[in-house]
Amino acid sequence: MRERLSAVLPPMGWLRDYHRTTLVQDLLAACIMTVLVIPQSLAYALLAGLPAQAGLYASLLPVIGYALFASSSALAVGPVALIALMSATTVGDIQAAGLADFATCSLVLALLCGVILFVMGVARLGFMANFISHPVISGFISGSALIIILSQVGTLLGIPTEGSTLPALLRSIGEHVGRFNDPTAILGIGSVLFLLLARRFSQRLFCAIGLPIGVASTLARLAPMLVVIATAAVTAWRHLDTSGVRVIGNLPSGLPGLSLPAINLPLVEALAVPAILISLVIFVESTSIAHRIAARRGERLDANQELMGLGAANLAAAVSGGLAVAGGFSRSVVNIEAGARTQLAGVFSAIGIALVTVFFTDLFHYLPKATLAAIIIVAVTTLVDFRAIADTWRYSRQDGLALLTTLLLTLLAGVIPGILAGVALSLMLYLYRTSRPHVAVVGRIPGTEHFRNQQRYAVETHPLIVILRVDETLYFANARYLDDCVSELVSQRPEATDFVLMCTGINTIDASALETLEAINTRLQSAGIQLHLSEVKGPVMDRLRRTRFLQNLSGEVFLSTFDAWRTLSDRHPLSTHAIDSSGEKANPSGAH
Known part of the structure; x- marks a missing residue:
C-alpha cells in the first residue's frame, strides 16, 4: 500500500530518507531562489496583463501542488514568460468578447489547464506531447520571444503600445517612439545594459576573485534583484514617479484568499481550445527542462507524474489568485546550482515568498515597471534561436519549413494561431512523409x-x-x-x-x-x-x-x-x- 502511495505521491518515498544535510542544502537553495523568483514573478504577472501581486501568488501554492506529485527533484515551477504571453493573448481576446473580466478569464484558463494536465496524467497520456515536433516548438518559442520583447518596448520607454503581432506592435511603437519618457527610458535601457553585461561578465569576474564556479554562477543570476533594488531606490530618492515613471505602486499585503473563479459555460467553451494548446506547451516546456535535470542527476523521470504535478500546480494557481504556471529554465538552473536536493527547496522558497507577501510588499512601491520590462526582455533573448533555423533547414527541408512557418505565423498572426498552425503542419508533414515511404x-x-x-x-x-x-x-x-x-x-x-x-x-x-x-x-x-x-x-x-x-x-x-x-x-x-x-x-x- 505504501509503495502504491509513493508511486502517486513521490514525497512519501524520498521523505523517509531525508537527512539534516539535505535539509540545509534545500534551505540554502530556497533562500537564493526566493531572491531570484520575486522580480521574475512580478514581471511575468505584468506580461500576462495581471496585477503584479498575481505573480507572487502564482509562486506560493502552485509550488506546493507540484511538489506533491512531481517525479523531478529540482524542476522549479512558477510564472514563465511564454505561458504568460499565451495567457495574455488568449484572455485579451476573450475579454474583448465580453464573456468575463480579465482576472476571471486568467483564473479560469489556469483552472482548465490544471484539469487538462491532471486528467492527462491520470489517464497516462504523456505521449500526446509528441504531437508537437521540436522544430515547431523551436519556431514557436523564437517567434513568441520576439513578440514578448517588442511588447515590452513600450513599458521600457514609457510609451503606450498595443497589439499582439509583429506588424501591430511595430506600428504602435513607430507611432509613439518620439514621445518616450526620458527618466523611464534611462532606467529601462540602463537596466537592460546592466543585465546583459552581468550575464556575460559577472560569472567570469566572480571566478577571477577566487569564488567556486558554482557559487559564481549562482551569484551572477541574482543580477535582476540588484537592478530591482537599485532602480527602486533611485526612483524613490528622486521621486521619479512624479516625472512620468510608472511604478508598481501599492501591492496588497497578506496571503491570497482561496476560492474558485466564477465559471460559466460560454467562457469554458471559448477557453477550451486555447487551454488545450497552452497545456501541451506547459508540458513540453516543463518536461524538456525536467529531462535535462534527470539526465544530469541520473534520475528517472515519469512523464505522467509530471503531468499530474503540473496539473496540481495550475489548479492551485486558479484557486489562489495566480496565473497559469510551468517549469522555468532559469529558476531550475539556479535551484540546481544553489544545491537543491529535493522539491522541499521549492516549498521553502514559497514560504519565503509568502513572508515577503505578508510583511514586505511596501518595498516594491517604487519599483519601476520599466525595470521589470528589462528583466523580461533580457530573460527571453535566450529563447530566440536563429541558428536552429539554418541547422534544421540544412538537415531537413520539411522540418525547416515547419519551423519557419510556425515562426512567421506566430509573428504575423499571434501565438495561438502560430502554435495551431505548427501542430497542424507537423501532422500534415508526418502524413506526407509516411505516405511515400522509402x-x-x-x-x-x-x-x-x-x-x-x-x-x-x-x-x-x-x-x-x-x-x-x-x-x-x-x-x-x-x-x-x-x-x-x-x-x-x-x-x-x-x-x-x-x-x-x-x-x-x-x-x-x-x-x-x-x-x-x-x-x-x-x-x-x-x-x-x-x-x-x-x-x-x-x-x-x-x-x-x-x-x-x-x-x-x-x-x-x-x-x-x-x-x-x-x-x-x-x-x-x-x-x-x-x-x-x-x-x-x-x-x-x-x-x-
Whole structure:
C-alpha cells in the first residue's frame, strides 16, 4: 500500500530518507531562489496583463501542488514568460468578447489547464506531447520571444503600445517612439545594459576573485534583484514617479484568499481550445527542462507524474489568485546550482515568498515597471534561436519549413494561431512523409547474408526474384503507394516468378494496409508470381495470424531474407549478376 502511495505521491518515498544535510542544502537553495523568483514573478504577472501581486501568488501554492506529485527533484515551477504571453493573448481576446473580466478569464484558463494536465496524467497520456515536433516548438518559442520583447518596448520607454503581432506592435511603437519618457527610458535601457553585461561578465569576474564556479554562477543570476533594488531606490530618492515613471505602486499585503473563479459555460467553451494548446506547451516546456535535470542527476523521470504535478500546480494557481504556471529554465538552473536536493527547496522558497507577501510588499512601491520590462526582455533573448533555423533547414527541408512557418505565423498572426498552425503542419508533414515511404529493391552483397539497395551497392540479383524492402510502417496513408510500387516493379520485371516483401522496417500493418496486401497477393498470383514475406516482426506476425491473409498467401513467410534468397534461388538455378551503384552489371558471380 505504501509503495502504491509513493508511486502517486513521490514525497512519501524520498521523505523517509531525508537527512539534516539535505535539509540545509534545500534551505540554502530556497533562500537564493526566493531572491531570484520575486522580480521574475512580478514581471511575468505584468506580461500576462495581471496585477503584479498575481505573480507572487502564482509562486506560493502552485509550488506546493507540484511538489506533491512531481517525479523531478529540482524542476522549479512558477510564472514563465511564454505561458504568460499565451495567457495574455488568449484572455485579451476573450475579454474583448465580453464573456468575463480579465482576472476571471486568467483564473479560469489556469483552472482548465490544471484539469487538462491532471486528467492527462491520470489517464497516462504523456505521449500526446509528441504531437508537437521540436522544430515547431523551436519556431514557436523564437517567434513568441520576439513578440514578448517588442511588447515590452513600450513599458521600457514609457510609451503606450498595443497589439499582439509583429506588424501591430511595430506600428504602435513607430507611432509613439518620439514621445518616450526620458527618466523611464534611462532606467529601462540602463537596466537592460546592466543585465546583459552581468550575464556575460559577472560569472567570469566572480571566478577571477577566487569564488567556486558554482557559487559564481549562482551569484551572477541574482543580477535582476540588484537592478530591482537599485532602480527602486533611485526612483524613490528622486521621486521619479512624479516625472512620468510608472511604478508598481501599492501591492496588497497578506496571503491570497482561496476560492474558485466564477465559471460559466460560454467562457469554458471559448477557453477550451486555447487551454488545450497552452497545456501541451506547459508540458513540453516543463518536461524538456525536467529531462535535462534527470539526465544530469541520473534520475528517472515519469512523464505522467509530471503531468499530474503540473496539473496540481495550475489548479492551485486558479484557486489562489495566480496565473497559469510551468517549469522555468532559469529558476531550475539556479535551484540546481544553489544545491537543491529535493522539491522541499521549492516549498521553502514559497514560504519565503509568502513572508515577503505578508510583511514586505511596501518595498516594491517604487519599483519601476520599466525595470521589470528589462528583466523580461533580457530573460527571453535566450529563447530566440536563429541558428536552429539554418541547422534544421540544412538537415531537413520539411522540418525547416515547419519551423519557419510556425515562426512567421506566430509573428504575423499571434501565438495561438502560430502554435495551431505548427501542430497542424507537423501532422500534415508526418502524413506526407509516411505516405511515400522509402522503398528499395535489394540484392545480396556477395559472400554475405546481408541485403542492400541495388542502387547503392554492388549486389547479386536474380532475374526471376524481386526483393522489395519497405522502410516504414504500413497504414492507410501509404497502402496505395505500396500497391503502385509493386505494380511498377512487376511491369518492369515481367519474367519474375517470385516477389519477396522484406519487412524489416514494418512495425505495424493496419486494416487498410492488410486489405492492400491481400489485393497485391491476388493480383500477383493471377500473373503467376508468388508473394513471399521475410523478416516479419513478432507483433506483426501475431496480428497476421489472426487473419486469413497467411492462409491465402501464395508464397511463404521466411525467417530471414537470406533464407528466402537461398530457397528461391535453389528453385531457379540461374546465373546471378552483381550490380554496381549506377545500375550497370559488374563482377559476375557463379550460380546460387
